[in-house]
Amino acid sequence: MSAVGTPEKISSLQNPRIKQLVKLRDRRPRDEAGVFLVEGYREIRRALEKKIALHELYFSPSWFLGVNEPALLDAAEKAGAQLFELSAEAFAKIAYRERPDGLLAVAPQWQRALTDLALPANPFLLVVEAIEKPGNLGTILRSADAAGCDAVIVCDPVTDIFNPNVVRASTGVLFSVPLVVSASPTVHAWLTAQGVRTIATTPAAKEIYSDVNLLGPLAVVMGSEQYGLSEFWLKNADLPVRIPMAGQADSLNVAMATMITLFEARRQRAGPSLPG
Amino acid sequence: MSAVGTPEKISSLQNPRIKQLVKLRDRRPRDEAGVFLVEGYREIRRALEKKIALHELYFSPSWFLGVNEPALLDAAEKAGAQLFELSAEAFAKIAYRERPDGLLAVAPQWQRALTDLALPANPFLLVVEAIEKPGNLGTILRSADAAGCDAVIVCDPVTDIFNPNVVRASTGVLFSVPLVVSASPTVHAWLTAQGVRTIATTPAAKEIYSDVNLLGPLAVVMGSEQYGLSEFWLKNADLPVRIPMAGQADSLNVAMATMITLFEARRQRAGPSLPG
Numbered sequence: 001m002s003a004v005g006t007p008e009k010i011s012s013l014q015n016p017r018i019k020q021l022v023k024l025r026d027r028r029p030r031d032e033a034g035v036f037l038v039e040g041y042r043e044i045r046r047a048l049e050k051k052i053a054l055h056e057l058y059f060s061p062s063w064f065l066g067v068n069e070p071a072l073l074d075a076a077e078k079a080g081a082q083l084f085e086l087s088a089e090a091f092a093k094i095a096y097r098e099r100p101d102g103l104l105a106v107a108p109q110w111q112r113a114l115t116d117l118a119l120p121a122n123p124f125l126l127v128v129e130a131i132e133k134p135g136n137l138g139t140i141l142r143s144a145d146a147a148g149c150d151a152v153i154v155c156d157p158v159t160d161i162f163n164p165n166v167v168r169a170s171t172g173v174l175f176s177v178p179l180v181v182s183a184s185p186t187v188h189a190w191l192t193a194q195g196v197r198t199i200a201t202t203p204a205a206k207e208i209y210s211d212v213n214l215l216g217p218l219a220v221v222m223g224s225e226q227y228g229l230s231e232f233w234l235k236n237a238d239l240p241v242r243i244p245m246a247g248q249a250d251s252l253n254v255a256m257a258t259m260i261t262l263f264e265a266r267r268q269r270a271g272p273s274l275p276g
Numbered sequence: 277m278s279a280v281g282t283p284e285k286i287s288s289l290q291n292p293r294i295k296q297l298v299k300l301r302d303r304r305p306r307d308e309a310g311v312f313l314v315e316g317y318r319e320i321r322r323a324l325e326k327k328i329a330l331h332e333l334y335f336s337p338s339w340f341l342g343v344n345e346p347a348l349l350d351a352a353e354k355a356g357a358q359l360f361e362l363s364a365e366a367f368a369k370i371a372y373r374e375r376p377d378g379l380l381a382v383a384p385q386w387q388r389a390l391t392d393l394a395l396p397a398n399p400f401l402l403v404v405e406a407i408e409k410p411g412n413l414g415t416i417l418r419s420a421d422a423a424g425c426d427a428v429i430v431c432d433p434v435t436d437i438f439n440p441n442v443v444r445a446s447t448g449v450l451f452s453v454p455l456v457v458s459a460s461p462t463v464h465a466w467l468t469a470q471g472v473r474t475i476a477t478t479p480a481a482k483e484i485y486s487d488v489n490l491l492g493p494l495a496v497v498m499g500s501e502q503y504g505l506s507e508f509w510l511k512n513a514d515l516p517v518r519i520p521m522a523g524q525a526d527s528l529n530v531a532m533a534t535m536i537t538l539f540e541a542r543r544q545r546a547g548p549s550l551p552g
Contacts, residue, residue, distance in 0.1 A: 145523030146524075148523065173524055173527060177523070246424025247422050250447070251418045251421045256415075256419065263536045263539075
């Protein structure tokens with residue numbers, strides 16, 4: 001840890017920073033402070049790669065799992081993060097993971113509007129409506145990243161995109177995929193103005209997802225876990241499609257259905273000679 | 277609960293049945309007793325639908341979430357399960373879910389051999405090797421069920437298929453999809469003898485999964501979370517394929533990669549006019 005200065009040490013569980021970090025698991029304190037928690041080596045590395053200006057980085061060497069942590073601390077400090085070295089016990093208090101790896105950062109929240117999105121000529125977007133479980137939203141972000149979506153638009157969110165479990169389930173992809181939060185009618189009007197066709201996945205659709213043309217400017221629209229798509233999207237989407245299922249009616253959850261639809265779109269859009 | 281007799285009541289946390297149920301979370305006591313735990317309304321309903329002869333059903337009405345529980349108890353008792361009514365506290369002790377719903381059954385383990393599988397003329401199989409996380413194995417079973425796999429073969433298992441988290445993540449699909457545990461060389465020899473072609477997913481492959489022909493007798497072979505496929509399968513599978521990824525190199529986990537590959541096979545095998 002040569003290049004790292006001398007970070008402040010914290011061992012008291014009563015330290016106000018420790019108390020504040022625990023509070024940041026809840027949305028209101030997060031929003032009031034305009035920050036959120038990023039726990040774990042992979043997630044913090046991705047934040048740094050994407051030039052997220054981490055405010056603080058809390059670390060506890062006795063929890064480290066690998067050998068690259070000092071380089072990460074070094075990079076974070078050079079990027080302007082304030083470092084704090086915690087006792088094993090103090091870190092256990094602030095960690096929200098089952099298996100902490102001794103690294104937890106505080107990052108600034110951001111707000112991005114639809115008009116901030118710089119769409120390519122033939123955009124491929126994912127719209128998710130009112131997703132309830134942070135883990136599902138995080139997994140969906142991973143799918144969108146892997147499938148090459150240009151942006152993810154979260155309509156009428158039930159879960160906060162800065163929830164620690166979104167960050168965790170996304171494995172830090174939250175920092176890579178442009179993410180916008182907005183209201184469904186606003187999103188629909190904007191997509192229409194951009195000439196983006198909307199494909200809505202719903203079990204009641206006649207057409208099968210893989211039988212329809214998924215080329216051209218496209219937004220795949222997915223509903224919530226419990227209620228599926230709202231009346232608004234069922235009525236206003238250009239084309240409803242469904243994923244036929246062989247087994248139990250509820251075998252696929254929303255994250256799985258999203259992945260299947262996105263990868264079919266990617267397959268069609270890439271053509272048969274997609275480079276690696 | 278009219279048709280249900282008078283179940284034995286348990287409120288003491290020291291009751292030997294309570295202690296035994298807690299022990300059954302671990303593999304050795306499960307294997308010694310030849311049973312496993314099935315918690316939750318949906319999972320128990322699926323076990324009953326598939327004529328699994330539940331040994332015992334433990335319930336605690338104060339935890340119930342719905343209105344159909346008495347009918348389920350009735351069905352279980354008629355199918356030969358012994359019922360036990362637990363105090364809220366006793367049920368909290370045996371529940372392994374975060375949000376218990378007051379229902380936990382003990383089911384008999386089964387052993388199925390490759391030769392027990394009744395394959396159709398054009399079989400579609402999934403082979404998974406050494407999957408480590410029960411949650412991933414359960415999710416993979418859901419995918420296989422939804423994609424219409426005729427069976428799932430688990431090679432060289434690291435996680436026990438009767439682990440409570442496999443049951444939970446599979447949402448009870450464990451009871452629907454024929455599941456066989458065996459060793460990789462045995463499985464390969466058997467597949468070859470049956471004329472089943474093996475497609476192995478590995479990042480090093482040249483061919484892209486959606487560019488190859490996935491028709492005919494087929495087994496998709498997936499490796500473990502940490503190590504991918506073993507040398508054995510890399511050497512012996514008929515065709516390696518890869519899933520191209522747009523974003524972060526590790527965006528897809530094994531459960532996601534399995535789903536994408538299975539649904540591409542399903543798409544090709546169903547043809548363009550798949551009925552619902």
